[in-house]
Amino acid sequence: MEAIANGLILLMLSIGHAELWTSVINRTHALKIHEVYLKRLRHVLELLMVLFPLVLLFAVGLSDPGVLVGGEWSQLPLWWQPILLLCTLGFLGLIYSGVRHQFYRPPRQQTAQESELIHLRERLKQDLIGEGPYHYLAGLPFNEIFSVEFTRKTFQLSRLPEKWEGLTILHLSDLHFSGTLKREYFIELCRIAQEMKPDLIIFAGDLIDRMECLDWLQETLGPMQAPLGRFFILGNHDWNQESLQIRQTLSETGWIDLTAEPVRLQHEGQTLFMAGTEAPWMGKLQDVKLSEDNAADDFLLLVSHTPDNFHWAEREGYDLVLSGHTHGGQVRVPPFGPIFAPSLHGTRYTSGTFFRGSTLLHVSRGVSGIHPLRWFCRPEISLLTLHSADKK
Template sequence: MEAITNGLILLMLSIGHAELWIMVINRTHAQPIHEAWLKRFRHVAELLIVLFPIVLFLSVGLSTPGVLVGGDWSQLPFWWKPVLLVSALGFMGLLCSGFRHLFYKPPRQQTEHQSELIHMRQRLNQDLIGEGPYHYLAGLPFNEIFSVEFTRKTFVLDRLPAEWEGLTILHLSDLHFSGTLKREYFVELCRVAQETEPDLIIFAGDLLDEMKCLDWLDDTLGIFKAPLGQYFILGNHDWNQQSDQIRQSLIDRGWTDIAAQTLRLEHVGHAMQIAGTEVPWMGTHPEILRSEMSETVSDFLLLVSHTPDNFHWATREGYDLMLSGHTHGGQVRFPLIGPVFAPSRHGTRYASGTFARGSTLLHVSRGVSGIHPLRWFCRPEISLLTLRTTNTEDR
């Protein structure tokens, strides 16, 4: 019985050690470091994650002090103690993250949430796996990459003008064209999304992983039209490609670039400032057009940021609504624990969903795809957001 208990302790310490490296990976991937260097670092970290439990069980478990074969923890060599202490803290951090996931509750501003699944393979009746990078992952059992969740969420926002009641925003993010998922997959998703006839369309970055797919724009993002326009920023994967060419291609197809700038949009007697930020990879944060704002009635402020890491900055600036992607919801979610990998300075805190801080509401999309086409318990997502000034239940 004691050996079993000690074995469980060693297992928890191994998990804690892995969590520490994952925390480092998450935060490193939130920095403006090119993918080639990130990939090398990630491989080293993954190797250490695998090797540590082997060394731990052989050394502490079977050798000195040999807690799995009758040894006593008091005989643990001194140099192991800080290592195991830090590993124990890592395990506690994982538990805290799991509790946060289990007890997550959308803020009061989100009053409705409906969703429908779009089963792409059945819908198109064809094989949608191409020859792009990591294509073998798309065929793994229980992969949900071809089961897209179309979510419809309603947000009640205090500063939304009454005349804008029911304004709809289509929120798209992280398409990651690479050839791994065939062109037809994205064409159909974009067609379905356009059929909702939103008032405003936002793309929050990460369009391409392979420049050869740039011509896919014609029958994907190129088909979108909205009365108030289509606006975009780019993401870190676009930064790793030929970002200037990607940006111009979107502009040529009727999209408006809002990276590092603010545009003022007049609608039904009121103004909305739409701003975009690609920080930390490209450009700078936008400036609110305060000189254009009325002394009595402030403009409604909308920020598009590829990463949710800019949430606290947006709160300080006074934005009403912020739309992000980048984290893919973690792509893989474990039962009870939730997401583990999320490229963010905040780890998995803002992996996906709706969050409120101060007067700012943040919506983080799980995105449509990823360079690694793997989704377990974390379906791809496109969202239609409806903005209201009052709760429909109070009417």
């Protein structure tokens, strides 16, 4: 029995070690580091995750003193103690993340949600896997990449003008055109999204992973329309490509770049102040700070590719923040939830709705990714309906 207990402890320590390096991967992928270097770092860390359990098994479990063969933990060399302590903390961190995931509930500012699941393969009756990078992942069993969740969420916001009751925003993010998923997949998604008839359309970044797919814009985002306009920012994957050309091409289809300068949109006699930030990859946060002449009754909307700018937006007084980037984790491991998330906050803001101070954040799970794999984490397109708070 003691050997079994010690074996379980070694397993716990191995999992904790993997969680520590996963935490490093998550946070380095939130920084302004080119994908070439991130990939090299990730490969090294993934190798360490695989090798450490073997080292632990032989150095601690089987070799003298060998806790799996009758030895005692107290007989280990002292230098093992800080290593095992860190691994234990890593395991406790994973447990904490799992508990937080299980107890997550949307804030009271989200008053309703309903979803419609659309299976694109069945709908289009064709093979939607192309020849792009990692195309083999798209065909793995139980992959949910072709089962897209169209969600309708209702938000109640205290500073929303009463004349804007029922204002709708289509929140799109992370299309990741790479050729791995065929053009027809995205054409149909955009067509279905347009059927929601939103007042305003926002795209929150990560559009192109291969420049050969730039001409897809004419048939996907190009035809989309909304009475109050179509606005966009770019993301870190666009930064890794030819971002200036991507920005220009999307602008030529009629979409408005929110990072060029903030937009003051007049609607029903009230002002919607919209700004966009692609920090830390392109631009700086101070480039989109509110100007001193903003009226106190302006409603303030920030589009930030990463949710890492949420706390900054709350300090600046934004009412609503729309983000993507984290893909909901793409793979969620029951009961722990997402493990990988490119964020300085780890898996805290992978998807959903969050509230701080007077600022509401909505993080989309996005549509695709350079790695076309979704387990327990379906792609998402959201229609957000805004209502003013009860003035009673």
